[in-house]
Amino acid sequence: MYEDKIRETERLIEQQNEWRSRCINLIASENVMSRRARAHAGSDFAHRYAEGHPGERYYRGTSFIDTIENTLKSNLKMLFECTHSEVRPISGTNANEAVFSRLINHNNPVMVNSTPGGGHISHHKIGSVGKFTKNIIDFPITADGYHIDVDKTKDLIHAVKPALIVFGKSLFLFPEPVRELADVCVENKANIVYDAAHVLGLIAGKQFQSPLEEGAHLVTASTHKTFFGSQRGLVLSNVDSAFWRKIDRGAFPGSSSNHHLNTLAQLAICTYEVMEFGQQYARDVIANAKALAEALDKQGFDVGAKEFGYTESHQVAVNVNKFNGGEEVSINLEMNDIVLNMNLLPHEPLRNATHPDGIRIGVQEMTRFGMGKQEMEKIAELMKECVIDKKNVKEEVNRFRSAFQDVKYSFDSQAGS
Ligand SMILES: Cc1ncc(COP(=O)(O)O)c(C=O)c1O
Numbered sequence: 306m307y308e309d310k311i312r313e314t315e316r317l318i319e320q321q322n323e324w325r326s327r328c329i330n331l332i333a334s335e336n337v338m339s340r341r342a343r344a345h346a347g348s349d350f351a352h353r354y355a356e357g358h359p360g361e362r363y364y365r366g367t368s369f370i371d372t373i374e375n376t377l378k379s380n381l382k383m384l385f386e387c388t389h390s391e392v393r394p395i396s397g398t399n400a401n402e403a404v405f406s407r408l409i410n411h412n413n414p415v416m417v418n419s420t421p422g423g424g425h426i427s428h429h430k431i432g433s434v435g436k437f438t439k440n441i442i443d444f445p446i447t448a449d450g451y452h453i454d455v456d457k458t459k460d461l462i463h464a465v466k467p468a469l470i471v472f473g474k475s476l477f478l479f480p481e482p483v484r485e486l487a488d489v490c491v492e493n494k495a496n497i498v499y500d501a502a503h504v505l506g507l508i509a510g511k512q513f514q515s516p517l518e519e520g521a522h523l524v525t526a527s528t529h530k531t532f533f534g535s536q537r538g539l540v541l542s543n544v545d546s547a548f549w550r551k552i553d554r555g556a557f558p559g560s561s562s563n564h565h566l567n568t569l570a571q572l573a574i575c576t577y578e579v580m581e582f583g584q585q586y587a588r589d590v591i592a593n594a595k596a597l598a599e600a601l602d603k604q605g606f607d608v609g610a611k612e613f614g615y616t617e618s619h620q621v622a623v624n625v626n627k628f629n630g631g632e633e634v635s636i637n638l639e640m641n642d643i644v645l646n647m648n649l650l651p652h653e654p655l656r657n658a659t660h661p662d663g664i665r666i667g668v669q670e671m672t673r674f675g676m677g678k679q680e681m682e683k684i685a686e687l688m689k690e691c692v693i694d695k696k697n698v699k700e701e702v703n704r705f706r707s708a709f710q711d712v713k714y715s716f717d718s719q720a721g722s
Contacts, residue, residue, distance in 0.1 A: 476622060481516075509579050
């Protein structure tokens with residue numbers, strides 16, 4: 306009875322696979338897995354449960370996932386030089402919930418990056434933080450909009466004595482002043498969480514700041530943006546075991562029950578790829594982001610943070626107000642198979658969220674397909690032809706992308722076909 310419907314769904318999945326392989330994908334929060342990691346999406350683990358910790362499960366039948374999970378946790382501790390790793394949150398938001406639910410008591414003051422300043426929805430009043438407190442204070446930012454104002458923030462921490470400081474954001478061009486603010490946080494008994502959802506792969510590759518070493522108590526993250534893993538979340542820390550026990554309970558049963566064992570096993574494979582190729586990958590991603598920013602600037606775009614060298618991460622922010630704003634520009638680009646998202650920029654009010662001035666670009670996925678500086682210049686040229694000259698560049702985009710189909714920084718070539 307549903308045969309037609311199933312076939313239609315299968316067709317849509319195939320169309321998605323085929324279409325995205327023709328696109329220049331520049332969404333800053335996405336990436337692709339290697340062929341070897343992706344192949345395990347359909348393993349038996351996709352059907353199983355394993356609540357609890359390896360060796361202490363509430364379910365039977367978990368011996369293989371126990372070994373995989375233990376090894377993954379050890380590898381992450383080695384990679385990030387920390388004593389605790391929690392891998393059960395099934396997304397970055399679940400990781401944040403695990404932490405926020407244990408560290409924020411009713412209506413405690415909490416400091417975060419504002420939404421126009423790049424903060425993630427889970428840090429705000431309609432997201433996870435907002436479930437535990439309404440007392441949410443935005444960091445003061447500097448005139449360029451992309452940096453926290455350290456002196457003003459120090460004064461504010463002394464004045465309001467926040468229980469929690471949340472660094473990290475979704476529009477994330479430069480490192481956060483963790484080291485600069487760590488002492489004043491300790492003095493005022495504020496815990497520091499660093500949300501590394503976007504930059505986890507750059508931290509793993511040692512090309513961005515090291516938040517734990519600089520003074521953060523906890524790092525939360527997604528595992529599928531610059532860290533090119535399966536879609537999951539994690540928490541890392543060096544806190545004492547009493548503190549860590551609270552986070553452990555926050556992860557399970559606080560914010561998850563079953564922890565999606567198939568994607569966990571895939572993450573174990575992806576983490577080996579990061580261990581082997583992560584440093585070179587992170588270096589290449591940042592070099593590509595800088596190259597694309599410079600090329601877009603030369604092509605006539607208003608690229609953010611020029612006076613600071615545009616970016617030190619995988620992202621580039623562009624003000625496209627003079628081309629009718631981020632919504633129209635992102636739609637036009639998508640019609641030409643260049644996929645990215647519209648984004649609020651730091652100078653904008655929150656009410657602009659659906660019609661913002663900005664677009665946000667991430668180069669981490671195209672870097673993984675092997676693109677370098679020359680290709681970044683080509684992407685800038687295609688974007689200029691599409692957005693400024695109003696030309697149709699779809700065929701050219703598809704032709705250009707066809708040469709970049711294999712996932713690099715992986716062990717795929719050793720797997721046979
Ligand atoms: C800073 C930040 N934190 C958390 C998240 C949420 O991650 P997830 O989508 O894995 O729940 C995101 C998502 O993009 C993010 O940008």
